[in-house]
Amino acid sequence: MEWIKDTFGTHKPIIAMCHFRALPGDPYFESEGGMERVVELARQDLNGLQDGGVDAVMFSNEFSLPYLTKVRPETVASMARIIGELKSDIKIPYGVNVLWDPIASIDLAVATGAKFIREIMTGVYASDFGLWNTNVGETIRHKTELGAKDLKMLFNIVPEASKYLADRDIVDIAKSTVFNNRPDALCVSGLTAGAETDSAVLSRVKKAVPETVVFCNTGCTVDTIERQLSIADGAVVGTTFKIDGKFDNLVDQKRVQAFMDKVKSVRA
Template identity: 30%
Template sequence: MRRNLMEEHKQRFGCEKPIIGCLHLRALPGTPLWDPSYTMEQHVADLKEEAHILMELGFDGAVFANEADFPYVEHIGEGALAAYTRIVTEVSRELTIPFGVGIMNDPYSAISVAKAVGAVFCRGFFLGSQVGNYGEIRKTPGDIWRYAKSIGAADVAVYSSFEPHNGSSLDTRSTEEMFNTYYKDTPVAGYSMNGPKKDEKPSESMIAKCKALNPDIPINFNNGANPDNIKEMLKYCDMVVVGTTLKKDHYLFNPIDYDNAKAFITAARS
């Protein structure tokens, strides 16, 4: 049965082009930057405050992220996974908007948590292979989606990256060819793609090129969104995940700043 990916995408979020705010967890137990003095209770309380900012300002969704756990590994580890699941469970009870999860380089854990906590989507690397800052990373879609099926998580929508980040692709095909191929052989809900490069116009971005190539595949503008480019980029993407530009001093690992978040959502809605 052929799927209508765009229609499924709209129904998932209740709108055509959802604006998704990142809720970045602090470094989790067992990871290099973990601070044992930062209690689980404080972690939950701080993220709840950020979640309420997103809801108050009218963001269409939220996504939990563990970018502070670098350097990333392919298996997050039991301690970090348990902490991630507890934090997401407690914070998500406050949410009245759709939410997703992402666990860097570990699609199996992401799918597991998404199913357990009721997330409507995952983002991360579920496709492709690359080598770079975190070593060699190879994803086997057949194994990943068979695992999802085995735990009853086939309904969790996956917006997968496939372009290398901090590395080089081991796939010699062009980005456009990969874009127009992966969705035919995997049950992805859409793609997460990198934003415009420095000094590159939105109309020249790979997102714009791929949307022109096949407008029927949802594209998540996954990084690089800011008040200056968001209005133009919304012409080419179907979803935006935004993190750094919302934060205090525009630093990824700072908490969400109300005024910065308001400036972004105002620009997006304009």
């Protein structure tokens, strides 16, 4: 678990989500403002997160709804442009997440110098996006072929809006994922972005794989973060940092600061 301190500079890190607005090719892309507006809003959110004191940031195409499980080239190109334009503003470690495509996430990470990715890399699911399959062997080989040996891989083992086709217990999933794939971390989620992760499920996963980093992946708030961090090795946080705690809104720096003040007291 030493990589956590090496990567984030602290224990129990908070990885904040910087959600990109809809991109070219997405159904809700706002062509009037164009990419310039997307970059402007991403910069605003990034600065609010950084100035609010988060430990790291993860850039994702969160508003590319409805999501694809194999994204198109324009999505990765657009995200690379945004991160490139933000490079001079980024002061903290960062990762990327191209929803829901691990190969594209690796490509973007390598192109932009990201330190980690988070994705669905294992399993087969019945989901809102149709039959959702993965190929972790191909994914890890692609990472190796690109020479990204230091890129950290955060495996989301509770995909949002979906369910394993086989009736498998979360403990079995955690154990087999660790044995077969050697993930740098496991991420445990709620139903959707902003939905609270079940603490009991989180606890069962951590107890099943105590030597593996486990992150609480969704739904942390200033009222729940102490409980979640008493179990997890860190958290990925997005919706609660936004104005009124609503998914569609932009980041509210005051909410970020209040949350991080709570986190610092927990660490102490």
